[in-house]
Amino acid sequence: MxxxxxxxxxxxxxxxxxxKPGRYHGGEFNQVRKPWDSVSTHVALIFPDIYDIGLPNLGxxxxxxxxxxxxxxxxxxxxxxxxxxxxxxxxxxxxxxxLESRRxxxxxxxxxxxxxxxxxxxxxxxxxxLAQIPLRSAERGDNHPLVIAxxxxxxxxxxxxxxxxxxxxxxGEEVIHEIVAAHQAWKTSNAPRPALLERLAQISGVYVPSxxxxxxxxxxxxxxxRCIHPSAPPTILKRIVPTLPPPPTRFLVPNxxxxxxxxxxxxxxxxxxxxxxxxxxxxxxxxxxxxxAEVVDAIQQALxxxxxxxxxxxxxxxxxxRPILELVETMSERFAQRHLTxxxxxxxxxxxxxxxMEKLRGSRQxxxxxxxxxxxxxxxxxxxxxxxSQQLLDTARAIYSRGWTxxxxxxxIGQPGETMEDVQAIVDLCKAVLxxxxxxxxxxxxxxxxxxxxxxxxxxxxxxxATNSFDLIRSKLRIVRDELRTAGVKVTWTxxxxxxxESWLSRGDRRMAEVVYAAWKRGVKFDAWQDxxxxxxxxxxxxxxxxxxxxxxxxxxxxxxxxxxxxISPGVRKSYLIQEFKMSQEECLRPDCREQCYACGILPAFNxxxxxxxxxxxxxxxxxxxxxxxxxxxx
Amino acid sequence: MTIRCRILxxxxxxxxxxxxxxxxxxxxxxxxxxxxxxxxSQGFHPQPRLNQxxxxxxxxxxxxxxxxxxxxxxxxxxxxxxxxxxAAPPGLLIQQVEIVDLSLPSLQTQVRSAEYTLWLLDPPxxxxxxxxxxxxLAASELMRVRREKQYNLRPLVESLTVASSQPPTxxxxxxxxxxxxxxxxxxxxxxxxxxxxxxxxxTALHFQSS
Ligand code: SF4
Numbered sequence: 037m038x039x040x041x042x043x044x045x046x047x048x049x050x051x052x053x054x055x056k057p058g059r060y061h062g063g064e065f066n067q068v069r070k071p072w073d074s075v076s077t078h079v080a081l082i083f084p085d086i087y088d089i090g091l092p093n094l095g096x097x098x099x100x101x102x103x104x105x106x107x108x109x110x111x112x113x114x115x116x117x118x119x120x121x122x123x124x125x126x127x128x129x130x131x132x133x134x135l136e137s138r139r140x141x142x143x144x145x146x147x148x149x150x151x152x153x154x155x156x157x158x159x160x161x162x163x164x165x166l167a168q169i170p171l172r173s174a175e176r177g178d179n180h181p182l183v184i185a186x187x188x189x190x191x192x193x194x195x196x197x198x199x200x201x202x203x204x205x206x207x208g209e210e211v212i213h214e215i216v217a218a219h220q221a222w223k224t225s226n227a228p229r230p231a232l233l234e235r236l237a238q239i240s241g242v243y244v245p246s247x248x249x250x251x252x253x254x255x256x257x258x259x260x261x262r263c264i265h266p267s268a269p270p271t272i273l274k275r276i277v278p279t280l281p282p283p284p285t286r287f288l289v290p291n292x293x294x295x296x297x298x299x300x301x302x303x304x305x306x307x308x309x310x311x312x313x314x315x316x317x318x319x320x321x322x323x324x325x326x327x328x329a330e331v332v333d334a335i336q337q338a339l340x341x342x343x344x345x346x347x348x349x350x351x352x353x354x355x356x357x358r359p360i361l362e363l364v365e366t367m368s369e370r371f372a373q374r375h376l377t378x379x380x381x382x383x384x385x386x387x388x389x390x391x392x393m394e395k396l397r398g399s400r401q402x403x404x405x406x407x408x409x410x411x412x413x414x415x416x417x418x419x420x421x422x423x424x425s426q427q428l429l430d431t432a433r434a435i436y437s438r439g440w441t442x443x444x445x446x447x448x449i450g451q452p453g454e455t456m457e458d459v460q461a462i463v464d465l466c467k468a469v470l471x472x473x474x475x476x477x478x479x480x481x482x483x484x485x486x487x488x489x490x491x492x493x494x495x496x497x498x499x500x501x502a503t504n505s506f507d508l509i510r511s512k513l514r515i516v517r518d519e520l521r522t523a524g525v526k527v528t529w530t531x532x533x534x535x536x537x538e539s540w541l542s543r544g545d546r547r548m549a550e551v552v553y554a555a556w557k558r559g560v561k562f563d564a565w566q567d568x569x570x571x572x573x574x575x576x577x578x579x580x581x582x583x584x585x586x587x588x589x590x591x592x593x594x595x596x597x598x599x600x601x602x603x604i605s606p607g608v609r610k611s612y613l614i615q616e617f618k619m620s621q622e623e624c625l626r627p628d629c630r631e632q633c634y635a636c637g638i639l640p641a642f643n644x645x646x647x648x649x650x651x652x653x654x655x656x657x658x659x660x661x662x663x664x665x666x667x668x669x670x671x
Numbered sequence: 672m673t674i675r676c677r678i679l680x681x682x683x684x685x686x687x688x689x690x691x692x693x694x695x696x697x698x699x700x701x702x703x704x705x706x707x708x709x710x711x712s713q714g715f716h717p718q719p720r721l722n723q724x725x726x727x728x729x730x731x732x733x734x735x736x737x738x739x740x741x742x743x744x745x746x747x748x749x750x751x752x753x754x755x756x757x758a759a760p761p762g763l764l765i766q767q768v769e770i771v772d773l774s775l776p777s778l779q780t781q782v783r784s785a786e787y788t789l790w791l792l793d794p795p796x797x798x799x800x801x802x803x804x805x806x807x808l809a810a811s812e813l814m815r816v817r818r819e820k821q822y823n824l825r826p827l828v829e830s831l832t833v834a835s836s837q838p839p840t841x842x843x844x845x846x847x848x849x850x851x852x853x854x855x856x857x858x859x860x861x862x863x864x865x866x867x868x869x870x871x872x873x874t875a876l877h878f879q880s881s
Contacts, residue, residue: 049792051688052730052867058693063685065700065760289700291689291760297696343700343758375717 037168040138043130047138050124058292059087060121062113062135065289066341068100069136070110076223077216079103079111080134080144080181084151084159085564090115091288092296094350095150095187099212101284109216112136112144116159116562117166125166132167141167142181145219148212149185149200154541155534155563157196158570160185161556164199171553173201173246178229182219182236186211190243191274191319192494192601195541195548197245202236205243205604206274206319207305209281214239237267241275243604244268250546250600256587258545258598273605274319278645279653280305280326285337289344298346298379299338303331303363307352308630308655311409312420312620313451315493316352318613319606321638322646323356323630323655328363332370339374346377354392355384356630364395381405385423385431390438403442403484404435411447411461417623418453420616425465433472442482443469449512450490450535452501452620459512462487463519470525479524487516487529491538494601495608497616503539503589506532533571537563539589540574545600548588550581609637630655673710676740676751677771682733685762691726697760698738704758707751710741724778724876725785725847728854730866733873735785739771739778778878784829785847786875787855792868794838801833803862804841813861817854824861827853847876 038046051057072078081099083090090096096113103111112134117125125132131140141147147167149160161171164183170176173183185196186204193203204211218235225231237244247265250258263270283301290297306323307316335347347367351357367378378396383389385406393404408423410416416423432443447462466485473481489509492498504512509532517527540548554577560570578585593599595614602610612635619626626634633639639646639659646658682694689697699719702709711717720741727733742751752768759765794800807813813825829844845853856866 048870049867057688057729058690061685061688063761065704067761289760291686291697292693293696340704340706343703345703375711 037131037140037142040133043133043138043140046128046130050121050128050130054121054124055118056088056292058290059115060117060135061291064091064291065343066286067136067288068104068110070104072110072137072139075108075110077109077146077220078139078144079109079146079148079216080114080141081111082114082141082147082149082163084116084149084156084163085562086118087115087290088292088294090150091290091294092298092300093150093152094284094300094302095152095208097284097287097300098209099148100288101286102209102281103212103216106213106216108220110136112139114141114163116163119562122162122166132163142169144181145223146182146184146215149183149187151185151187151189151196153187153564154189154195154538156189157541157552158556158560158563160196161199161553162561165556172198174198176201176229180229182232184215188315188319189542191315191604191606192542192544193243193245193604194250194546194600195544195552197546198549198553200245201233203243203245204241204275205272206241206606207276209277211239211241211275215242234265234267237265237269241272243272245546248603252545252547256584258600258602260598261600261603271603271605273641274607276322276607276642276645277324278649280324282330283326283334285334285341287338287342287344289342296346296348297344298348299335299342299344300348300350301331301334301338302326302350303354304351304357306655308356308628309353310420310616310626310629312418312497312616313409313448313490313492315496318495318608320352321606321608321636321656322642324653325357325359328359328366331363332366335367336370339371339376345375346379348379348381350381352382353384354380354382355386355389360392364392368395368397382407385428387431387434390431390434394438403444403482404440405444405446406431407446408465409446409448410451410458411465412458414623415451415454415458415461417625418620419448419451420620420626422625425468428465429468429472432469433476436473436476436481441477441480442484443473444484444486445469446486446488447516448488448490449516450504450509452490452492452498453623454512456512456515459515460519463516466516466520466525467522470522473524481524483525485516485520485525485527487513487527489530489532489535491535491542493542494599495604495606495613497613497620499543499599499613500593500595500597500617502592503535505590506536509535531566534566536585536589537571537574540578540585543588543600545588547581547583551577551583554580605641607638607641612636633657672743672745673773674742674745675771675773675775676742676748677769678738678740678755678765679767680736680738681764681766682727682731682736683762683764684732685760687730687732687762690729691723694727695721695723697763698740701755701758701760701763702740705754707746707754708743710743722778724878725782725852727873728856728871731787731855731871731873735873735875737778737876779849781878782847782849782876783879784844784877785873786842786844786877788872788874789841789843789855789859790870791838791841791864792870795864797833797835797839800839800841800862804831804833807831807858807861815857815861817857824853824857827851828858829853831858842874844877 185200190203222232247268249262304325306320470483492501558573562568709719722739724737748768827846831843834840
């Protein structure tokens with residue numbers, strides 16, 4: 037590998053020839069540089085999209101801060117170079133390097149990829165290739181870094197299985213340190229690479245895909261996933277932290293403009309609403325809150341250590357954070373003197389949400405966002421998100437009358453059982469909202485509508501459902517678009533091509549990995565970028581791999597089918613998900629589980645952990661003590 | 672009470688690829704981290720009152736950047752300097768802070784010229800370089816096109832010399848008046864040297880003596 041100096045010298049000649057060279061230069065305030073030889077473990081944290089998008093990633097910030105606090109570890113960063121820079125790097129034979137030290141990634145001990153969404157898969161292969169590391173786990177030797185990955189996509193790791201040595205399923209805050217420890221022990225033992233994988237497989241929440249082998253029925257469905265290594269557990273239960281650890285405060289402050297220049301604090305993890313299409317709602321259970329004082333202190337510290345002026349309070353459902361009012365009031369008092377912009381996403385559709393936003397005294401420029409998701413009562417029962425249309429109209433009216441000129445509404449089409457009338461209901465509801473706006477502030481009232489399309493995600497109650505066909509999605513989108521061509525209304529939507537791609541990748545089995553590989557070979561990358569148009573290459577890649585894309589996206593799956601992801605467990609039982617799916621078909625609502633626990637599986641999965649905590653720490657009740665342990669249900 | 676601080680600073684290699692607008696933002700954040708009370712402009716979107724003397728092209732470092740900042744509190748310059756230095760990102764070195772008269776004209780209008788030193792990554796022989804420089808200086812007119820506009824570079828080159836160091840370096844003084852600014856990479860190009868084959872540092876800014 038080239039030395040950091042050699043890399044630096046080559047970089048100097050190309051950086052002025054590419055767009056935004058600051059992406060490739062590091063040097064941010066709060067960046068940590070440690071002498072290479074002062075530590076025993078070198079970790080490269082990689083976000084496989086461009087710097088502008090990767091830098092603000094909260095997951096990466098958590099690991100960066102917590103790993104660099106250890107005297108025996110250094111953590112550096114790498115992102116995907118944009119097309120122009122990749123071409124220049126390949127031309128100059130510069131391997132992918134870490135921003136802090138300019139070391140080639142191949143020199144690191146551990147490469148840790150953050151994979152929150154599937155459209156980063158091809159970029160991951162591309163980065164391994166740029167790093168000059170064999171793409172397949174099986175081809176890596178003792179001197180290659182360990183390649184691990186985590187993030188939401190790890191709940192179905194199969195489409196990336198051959199390329200990643202080990203996945204972290206669930207929350208990484210503790211596991212990452214256990215992985216480092218395993219690596220250190222392995223390194224001193226001088227044992228060959230398989231011994232490292234064995235050590236990793238014994239860490240709870242770590243999935244080593246090469247220790248498992250899927251077998252298929254002639255029709256292509258899974259017959260079984262066999263454990264082929266004695267140290268591999270039959271199911272990998274996700275890892276969670278019992279209580280949220282203190283949030284990071286020393287955020288990297290970029291020297292160039294990136295998508296979010298802000299302090300992000302997670303106020304709560306998990307959600308009890310139980311929307312049936314929602315992946316995050318299942319995999320992030322149980323609900324854990326951060327105390328107000330901890331949130332506010334963290335913000336105070338982060339303001340001083342970054343100089344940012346923007347704060348985002350993150351959670352899946354802000355209104356459900358119990359002390360939300362106290363938090364908002366404390367913040368507006370504490371930070372009244374500063375020119376801060378505070379964002380509070382995912383608010384419930386009621387006037388209390390407007391009160392909260394008013395107290396934050398945020399700018400009304402960006403509009404007020406609400407996510408009703410569905411517009412007919414029938415669809416609301418199917419997806420389990422009950423909101424009365426009248427309540428939405430009242431809330432919208434109040435928003436317009438209290439100083440906002442733009443309301444943004446998110447809807448999701450393509451849910452199971454949806455008819456054209458249900459889609460028409462979206463149009464009618466939007467028109468009614470605009471009428472409310474017009475009646476209060478006249479022509480100044482704007483309405484932005486965002487249309488998503490359901491991708492039935494693994495581990496959700498809808499995992500058995502099919503993705504709508506391309507044509508069906510298109511005709512549904514057309515209804516909304518055509519009927520809402522009105523002044524003051526703006527409609528944006530997910531391109532159906534992107535919906536299909538996301539379906540294939542999120543619902544794929546291990547054979548899908550060959551499709552990902554073939555697509556990458558054809559030059560596919562940056563799938564998350566609308567302007568990259570890779571759809572035809574993907575279709576060709578399916579053909580090359582001898583697989584039918586519709587098998588993955590458009591097939592309704594029988595209830596007894598073994599899924600490629602069944603050996604990965606979010607703690608929620610499959611039997612519970614089946615129950616929910618059936619309730620959805622019967623158009624039955626299931627209220628918030630804070631009011632009543634429906635035994636989704638979280639409590640038996642984390643029984644001891646729950647018992648060790650106080651009443652208030654999770655929204656889930658403390659289970660009554662049992663004399664005999666109940667065997668955990670296998671999926 | 673408002674004071675106006677004139678800050679002389681170095682923009683080092685860590686900030687080489689940060690463009691001028693972003694440098695402005697870096698300063699805002701540095702002041703906030705330093706907990707120094709920046710004064711804000713009036714109006715609907717109040718902006719912190721910061722004023723840079725002369726934009727530095729992307730890719731260059733500088734020993735001689737100048738910034739005016741307005742603070743809402745009367746603080747001793749030494750305190751401002753040490754607070755800023757503690758809060759500054761890698762690559763920003765504060766050389767001097769002085770309090771100047773609030774009524775002085777804005778920095779941009781006072782800049783007259785800038786000096787640069789250029790280290791060549793693929794240095795030609797000393798003779799060849801000297802010959803190219805002599806040719807350039809001997810020309811009475813050097814018409815060039817930048818951003819689709821034609822202009823004469825020659826009068827903007829106030830001086831251009833070759834130092835016989837090993838390898839040879841170039842020194843130049845270019846006009847930096849509003850609407851008449853010479854750019855080092857344009858001079859390089861006129862000498863037949865690609866802009867990405869040189870390391871350029873601004874070494875001095877000259878102001879109208881007032
Ligand atoms: S265990 Fe009960 S309360 Fe906890 S998430 Fe599951 S259903 Fe909700």
